[in-house]
Amino acid sequence: MRFIRIESQAPDTAAAASCNEGSGQVPKLDLPLARREFLKGSGILMGTIAATSVLATLAPSPVWALELSNLSKAEGQTLMAMGRVLYPHKKLPDAVYALLAKDLDGKADAIGMLRDGIAALDQAAGGRFSKASAAKKLSVVKAIEGTPFFNTVRGQCVTSLYDNDMAYAVFGYPGSAWEKGGYITRGFQDLKWLPAPPATASPPPFFG
């Protein structure tokens, strides 16, 4: 499991000091990843996590940003959109799908193939794949099933989308249990909506 680093929403000190009158000015966000001087790559994916999401409490800030080294922002967005077609989870925020784009962006050997695949998706969608209707997106993706591009993106989804702290939180999987003493006193047999098996089938736990 990986942790998605969400940048904290610490306001720029100068900006914060100058707007303490509640002028309505939106303070500049101090996003290290988003600062222009740090940007070497070609694309940045940014977004916010909805306050209503279960993840709002997990993240120090609702704002996230991921930098791409090889792909453009538009290409990254196409991959994110394709990820959502493949694994459509309403509750999974864009930040997780951005991770898919980021991980694919890191496959130096595959960039050419990915670029071609992305361009083909956009073309098949008649412009921007990410802006196409849900039905259009699905039919475009279905049409390329089994291609190396499809297989690369789908295969990457398995780890990029599902092996991170946000996915754990969204799907209700607590992950590591050792530090918490396992489930022996934390509900491993708390199911009440079915009859309990007899002690012959399922003896009580041992507590010394």
Add this chain to the structure above:
Amino acid sequence: MAKFDNNDDSVVVIIGSGAGGGTLANELCQKGIKVVVLEAGAMQSSATFINDEWKSFSQLAWLDPRTTSGSWRIAKDFAGLPAWICKTVGGTTTHWAGASLRLQEHEFRVRTTYGEIAGANLMDWPVTLKELEPYYARAEDKMGVTRTHGIPGLPGNNNFKVMHAGATRLGYQEVHTGNMAINSQPRDGRTRCMQLGFCFQGCKSGAKWSTLYTELPKAEKTGNMDLRPESHVSRIEHDDKGKVTGVVYFDKDGQEQRQKARIVCVAGNSIETPRLLLLSASNLFKDGLANGSGQVGRNYMRHMTGSVYGMFKQPVHMYRGTTMAGIIRDEARHDTRRGFAGGYEMETLALGIPFMAAFLNPGGWGSEFAEYMDNYTRLAGMWLVGEDMPRETNRVTLNTDVKDKWGNAVPNVHFDDHPNDIAMREHAFRQGQRVYEAAGAIKSFRTPPYPSTHNLGTCRMGASASDSVCNAHGQTHDIANLFISDGSQFTTGGAENPTLTIVTLAIRQADYIAGQMAARSI
């Protein structure tokens, strides 16, 4: 830890430290026999095990290159990973779920019981259940198997409650929390199960039996064991008379070493064991060691498997507690009215989110897949495991086109499901889904086989040297001081999880080896 000289030709060399090799090492050491254990993997411990599916997989799994062929779905879904077994001290006993079932009486003589089945290379074992019973009892005691030796069963988790409710509503009779080598109460210096839910990732509480922290430390205490982790054996050597003389291996620094031996026992699991015999081909043994019958690598079995996940309206939280928390045994019988020979077991199984994503439906995508993931906390899961048919054409061979990092040909695993396997899987899927329907499932999903954890039969034991590799004690027919000490010995697979039988055979083999050494027969 004892340290024996590489030129000490009085030692028994054991290749592998899992259920077969680790047990054999301890049994021999207890009898005062000097043993060198060569383990390809590194040393871990309960402290270093990780409650994280992918990280643990990287830590424990055997990830050296392998190739696949055949019509089994694994060749498409996991072309480079035919088996999910381990490369670590303790072998796959770090990863196993703990289910410890004896094979049934008829499963030792399937050729007699089932008759001839076209396309299946059925053969009776050269040993009977009755002969093995005392050794089974010793194995169960050693491993602390629940519901044997007065050891209580484990408490069932939510996943088991769902299985139990559905199974009993269907009329199944033998439904309980299983015979598990997991402590239900403290025993043998190990704690009781904490219901961590990470049995597959190495047990961090040590409640689950593994040679890593039972057999191997006990062997070490005798002063008779020299355990060498990160030692990858590449070749077994022999003299002009056809007796094995020692092994060549690469140590943790990649240096080639040569360890002499009086006896060599191979326990590398059913892919590496035949591979090593084949890699050791020589002028005297052109088709590989102990391969006069031509059966080395053949009859590869991996059990008929599949899984069913049921989706419910209310929460289950199947990940809480032991992975294999309970069993239905009613379908384990041989009853051809069901349309197939042999039987199968139904055992609960749970995966975390990362492995559900990888294994629920490999290659699958779209809204149905997403729906199962979205409803993760409301899923119950079971694994189906049954006897598969041995086939000469299902085999491990050397793939000379692909080399491992030491320059040796990698194993290719070829497998085609037998029609009996397919009929049994269909029946098992249907019954698994019926169990969940009876418990109130909204829907259920048929998950195809995972990479094999039960790898069997590639150096089968038999009465005759013409059609088997080793005798009833795992001693190869062709080379008296070369033994097969793992699940490769299995003549046929039975329906049951194989570890208990592997341990049982290792205990029996140790008695035999000690006797033969004392008699100076080997």
